[in-house]
Amino acid sequence: MTIRPVPLGTSVGRIPVVDVSPVAEAGRFPAKAVVGEAVPVRATVFREGHDAVAATAVLTDPSGVDRASARMVDIAPGLDRFEARLVPTSTGNWTFRVEGWSDPYGTWVHDATIKVEAGVDVELMLAEGALLLERAAARKGADAMPREAERVLKEAVMGLRDIRDTPQARLSAGLSGKVHEALAAHPLREHVTSSPSYPLTVDRPLALAGSWYELFPRSQGAKYDPAAGKWQSGTLRTAALDLPRIAGMGFDVVYLTPVHPIGETHRKGPNNSLFADLGDPGSPYAIGSPAGGHDAIEPTLGTFEDFDAFVATAQELGMEVALDIALQCSPDHPWVTEHPEWFTTRADGSIAYAENPPKKYQDIYPLNFDNDPEGIYTEIRRVLQVWIDHGVTLFRVDNPHTKPLDFWARILESVREDHPEVIFLSEAFTRPAMMQTLAKIGFHQSYTYFTWRNTKDEITEYLEEVSGEQGAWMRPSFWPTTHDILPPYLQATGVRGFAVRAVLAALGAPTWGIYSGYELVEDVPRPGVDEQIDNEKYEFKPRDWSKADAIGINLLLGRLNELRHTHPALRQLRNLRVLPTSDDALVAFAKHLDAEHSPTGRADTIVVIVNLDPWNARSGTVALDLHAFGLDPDRPVVAHDVLSDETYEWGQSVFVRLDPMVRAAHVVNLVGL
Template sequence: MSGRIPIEDVSPSVSCGRYPAKAVVGELVPVSARAYREGHDALGCNVVWLGPDGRARPFTRMRPGEPGQDRWHTVIRPDAVGDWAFTVEAFSDPYLTWQNAVTKKIDAGQGPQELANDLAEGVRVLKAARKLVPAAEVARVRAAVAALRDDKLELPRRVAPALELAELLWDHPVRELVTTGEQYRIWVDRPRALFSAWYEFFPRSEGAIPATADVPARSGTFATAAERLPGVAAMGFDVLYLPPIHPIGRVNRKGPNNSLTAGPDDVGSPWAIGAAEGGHDAIHPDLGTPEDFRDFLAAAAEQGLEVALDLALQCAPDHPWVTEHPEWFTTRADGSIAYAENPPKKYQDIYPLNFDNDPEGIRAEVLRVVLHWVGEGVKIFRVDNPHTKPVDFWHWLIGEVKKVDPDVLFLAEAFTRPAMMHGLGKVGFTQSYTYFTWRTSPAEMREYCAELVAAADYMRPNFWPNTPDILHSSLQHGGPPMFKIRAVLAALLSPSWGMYAGFELFEHVARPGAEEYLDNEKYELRPRDWAGAQAQGRSLAPFITTLNRVRRDNPALHRLRNLVFHDIDNPALLCWSKHDPDTGNTVLVVCTFDSHTVQWGNTTLDMPALGMDWHDRFTVHDELTGASYDWGQHNAVRLDPYLQPAHVFTVRRPGATPPAPTTPASKDDTRWTS
């Protein structure tokens, strides 16, 4: 603490200012600080903030928070991508000091003679204010000065013009004893960094022909995968994530279900990167050529999809790096290169990099690879297992990439200890996978989401109900209603969510004793009959489409910090809302976690969190069914997992314009697929 006025506990501050906080363009970023001073004179605080161009943005005054806590608050709204800086300033506010004293003395019955010094002090303060207010307001200030000096006026009339300047001098204060705090940084991304809907598919499975006794297997290509793009876009997704598209190693190639022996038609795991055809900057020849990939990117863009690539810093034994740079790997006592292990799991087809062997050489090569794909038009990377690489490496790499293109985003696939997950967010990862998949009760989900909101300054969650590696037991045994339940939770709790292909077909058959799919697509081609499933009503796609439409149409769902939970008396149900102060948009959700039985519950809503008084009545419009209801603080709900596992309400306040008619989601068939 230093300076005339103490300024402490500034937020947002990540690791005491070591790393920048995070925001996106247009987001309301809360800024707060603790500031206090001696005596009874009034204190003021404001934020000075600088854009990436070094230009100061408009003066932003802070307001006091809870009385007696000396906490000051405001919000700032960045308007450009890049590295921002802000500083909290504290100052003595002589106008507020004067206003407070004069008002109290007049209320106590003191007259002009007793207030002579106060009136003179008011003249001094207002004369200083004339130089600070807009030109159009100078006349008002001069008139107030004249009134204070006019001893022919009654006391209330002498001070009234000066007291009426309160709002003007709040926005344009006279500041004395100005103390400037430390500078803090905020990295501002494009909006997709916070709000996005991801879909993952294997391009080699789209249009593929599995091997038969008479016909060898044939991989799908970028051209055949492009035929799936309209279907993905129609569901409302905006990011298409592709597993690694590089050549796959032949040495120690895995067979179906991660078996150690691969046959001649087995395609291997895309994460076993590298072969004679090339490494991380090459494309698997079965998928096509670089030109084919560019055509795929263009076709995706036409559908409103941005392609994300996998960045997996590991190598197959026949990756070119293994022979060109054996020092980049770990050599065991017997002279062999160590393959990846996560005991008891073994990955004989993958060699992990050793970042302590020639770290500068590895850094330079990885940066070259990432910038190669950025040059091809890729602006999003899903990073495989970042927690198995040094944290300082990621801090360096992400920083270097953003120097070249600040629009590049990185999603951390780190299902690991909380400290590491949070640390990766702090050093620069744009988004993070989370423990969402394993939070299977309302109490667990509420507690976990509160943790994520508390970390919103640096860690942005991305909720996935499934991945190629993860088929949670709730989906294995919960029946089709559980797929709807998990989709509602993922899509409406977090501003970013994603799902792996097959979720919409209710794929649920697991490898015995494991939390992963039987006949895992990581090791074999898995073409799906999308059109047939849709025609037969065996697809969740219409429901997913509705969820993504609700997300897109409601600004409240584009944010994380505004998540508020409401009490409900049934532990099988979860109730939450999101409110956008800019538009007044509010979404209120009640969702069951029970996919087998009907559940009833009674809400006790936090009405101020909805922007209302405790006694207000309001209309809720269910975006899933098209029905509307009259609600208040206390309401009864009934959720049938087979008919309607959730209410997804948009809230209309008293006197607001009624919502436009909504086409309800179709009643998807709840039969399992074969």
Template structure:
């Protein structure tokens, strides 16, 4: 139903008035009007106000009864907009985001626009005046927020208040005729040239009186007094025209126009839907480690590696918490198959002591619903999640929907797998690549049955303390499958999140986000030049961010790029800064702190890959490189300036050197808890070997900085203070500072 302003008649009043007139005047049956014509005529007659003696009649608010009808002011092309009106844009609770719309009226009359935010219960929580950013295209913009930022975890008592705010919010764009600005524009000209001055000023006095009496303007008593006093001065013919006009053309009246305008012909858009999701749905810091490597050691007697367990993995939790991460992500912890088990570095034949890949899931010991006995049992896993929660960490579990030839499903449900012409089950392959240790699932024979089993398994791990699932290769399964599974799981456990590990085409990525994948792996590791990064920052933090929440990972067990390989400690620092500051959600694969950057020849992955063997690490060496301390600093900056982070508030800054990248994150003062703007400026030297200098342009008014005083910039990495103006010199060297992360200090 359209939202109607008080100036407009209610639908039942329109019908009553029209019916009453028809009853008095009807002498004989008249030709019946079409429904649309009748509604339009009734609304026009009922909404039309009496013509004022001084000036034109104010624009009426015309009731909108059908989705295709326009109001008195035209509102179109609102962004973001759900595809086919089905899939709403997604934002995290308290995340700043931007809406735009075309708002216009006929002729040269001026218009204004207001964005109104309502929670799932229909209560208005925010009303923001929009700004015209392109008059030629009638484009208006506003930065909004649904609810307040929170760090409450699903298991904490504070989460109950968070939960009540989640769901579908709406934003309505209200276009309106700006009678004050239209009048002022003409009055200034007429007073200046002495043309029809009395009529112009009389109209202005009447307009201010009407403004003072407007309920929609929500004026305080002192504001109404300001307007009526100004109207009296304008109407005083004993004063000079310039003096009379000045009573309505000054800073006080301009401020009232900005905050409490006279809005004629208010025309609301249809409500735009936004799905508001829980904390950490998009603003999160991930840390990945393999439990079997945590606490692993060499047995001097046997000369063999003793792998870690879920109990020894508590050290990994402690390390993640100390570095300020929010989420610990574990690879599959299920039994590993024996048939065709892979050896070190993906060798086709495993040695007698090779543990195999945890992605070759399932053995005679169990499948996806079983803890690998070499790691422990379900009680050990529950103890791990309980300790994680004590440390403020969420546990994310990898769920790879594939099976080893030894998985129980192979015997229990052979119809769930693809078969060759000779009747044997086909292992996975992407010619010429072959994955002999994995059987892919065939969804065509019994997708409902597979869905039911997967839902059972996910719920089992949720009950054990998992709040997030990282799904391996979801793009190789039907989108409808994930849509059904995620809907079923989140209906019972709405706090559960899903991350898509999908490196694939844009259409598939968007579809996965539509059906419930809250975050996504992405192509950040391969964006390394200034031009590539600038383009990708805007892609990630633009309109696409309303659906696909890219998570920036410098490396993963599957990815080790040439940049990380070739740029040493400085390169690791650069990529960490870009990941932590470039996206609200980022992640680190452990070993990054130890500069593990040797590639397997011919592949963009690490040699001696942890997916195929147990790694013994000397964590006492982490302090030698400083990367662990940097990770902690980056997460501290993110926490202390959380209000600067969102998928829609990145702006690129112009720099004079092709190796110096600069960008800013900015949230306006009106949307922060302190009432001050929250701005971070990131400047990075992308060259891991050479120093570079550049001039960085800082458009101060765009960041609510008064050019008269300049900007007080505090480097959050070093604590040093700088004074910035329009153009600013920076110098960064890989052996000293690879980056500045400036906080704009507002006293």
């Protein structure tokens, strides 16, 4: 049977297939997936009259070969909404489509069951069933039934025509489980109508699921010299000495803030003050000095040889290196003299520095992408290549929403074509339309509003939002804090609050990250600002990691990352289900992956229950939809808490009590008895 997808913009076809997802902007932008991800494909499929309809989802690889197909399941009876999950097996530009079709066997089953039971047209219905199964068994070519399935159908035909038996027994022959299995695997499809083929970009798994650890390399090993009255910077070599500790907590990515030369002109001092003392390191985001620009390394950090050694050590420990890309310049950047046209000149002849009124950033000149877009594009693409050639495989892009989207689309397409392994994280805490469009044009991952979601309603609504339809293009990255953000919840809640947010971030999204110092519960804000006092952007911040074990957050981080590596359900995005709770401080959600789509071949179900109240024990009931997890709702299940190593028996509804003095959460693996 030849099936040709309906081109975009044409009629609906014989069996209408509409409202297909995941589709971004009617296919203008590709949806996203990673190798091994179970991608939910949905569509509304219907027809005139009362005959049964069905649907098949088809996945096509970059060479144009159909690699996978799955019979879709009606997920909204009465609303004609169907779903199947497809798993791409390699990176590249895939497509998918949905085929709607008339199901003559489904129609016959419905009609014959009713009529034979009522004694209406009994012989006629049995005869039509026999003819239908004969036709299904006699198919040739690509639609031919396997020999065993053909035998099952022929035996059913004999039973349907056996007039020595009762009508009910004859009907049962056509309705047997074996017949259903044979026709489920090899359905008889009529009036097959395909949707258009929609684009699906498939990346490597780290684009969806990974844990990031952010650090300022200059703080690692920094020392204060009392005799000289100034600090000695840490280096890439001293920072590399801390990598085993980070790898020991199970992080996949070590992310470096900018390592480029820092300007002297208008250098900022501690806590963003306008005046820097001799020896103050300045902000690494004020990029550029006589030592070079974005393609150079700050001399106090070391050399490219030192950088290569850092990358090599990280890779030996099983981690990849991400680098911050901030497309802005200090007044001392070589571009300022070599390409003054790349900046905005004000009426008085001065170059405009960055502003976010009333804030002023005198140490930074923003690029003007309208003055020489081609020249700027060529240079930035060259700069990225420098770092890719030195082993950087991920880029965290600072404030991409302040640069033109067509510039990013071109950069991302070029890098993807030459280096499909490279991943870009968008740091755009901005309006939803911009965040969404940055994701659609090619950013692999996105910072989110998670940091500011605090109440039960806010958190559950946001979890459903990022794991829903928009998860087809915007992969969320959850960060409890960053070097710029210390949210009020963490300012007031201490160790218990840090534990709660770590659990929510690590298990609520496949990608999450922490900023160095989270293990030490750094929670003192700069007055009037939701950021840490003594911000590391403007000064050295060496830390005493020997105190971490006594606090215990580092142990929790390690356990959470271990669970993420062990349980494939936690490395998926679009499988999250919020669970109802009876207490307004209890947040509960589940992540489930069925055996068919699990890399282990076994179903995986994790239930997370968190008490948001860091001061008081809270209790209540949690409603578990065991049927949705492939478990028998009428039988108890084994509930193994993988944080505490305790085991319970749970049912459809479970009572829990979480005391923040004892534990931050239940993280439970459900297994049927």
